[in-house]
Amino acid sequence: MKNNKKFLRQCIDCRKIKRKEDLIRITKDNKTKEIKINKNNKIYGRSVYICKNIECLENAIKKKKFEKILSSNLPESIKEELYAVLKK
Numbered sequence: 577m578k579n580n581k582k583f584l585r586q587c588i589d590c591r592k593i594k595r596k597e598d599l600i601r602i603t604k605d606n607k608t609k610e611i612k613i614n615k616n617n618k619i620y621g622r623s624v625y626i627c628k629n630i631e632c633l634e635n636a637i638k639k640k641k642f643e644k645i646l647s648s649n650l651p652e653s654i655k656e657e658l659y660a661v662l663k664k
């Protein structure tokens with residue numbers, strides 16, 4: 577089952593290993609340097625993964641994980657978008 581490994585990613589907050597489809601991917605676009613939610617995996621650049629839950633998002637923001645890994649702040653618009661997605 578070696579092939580399955582490439583679909584596994586780690587949440588930047590709780591560090592749990594999950595399948596890619598169970599995580600949200602946030603990418604800093606190599607070209608524009610903008611931070612975006614990488615919905616279709618069409619953006620290329622440095623990426624982080626986070627669980628689809630509010631706790632991981634809030635903790636990651638508090639601990640400044642996005643800034644550390646992407647070396648940019650998470651834009652307010654992206655935060656809002658994430659909260660909207662996760663608030664279900």
Ligand SMILES: [Zn+2]
Nearest residue numbers: 587590627632
């Ligand atoms: Zn998590």
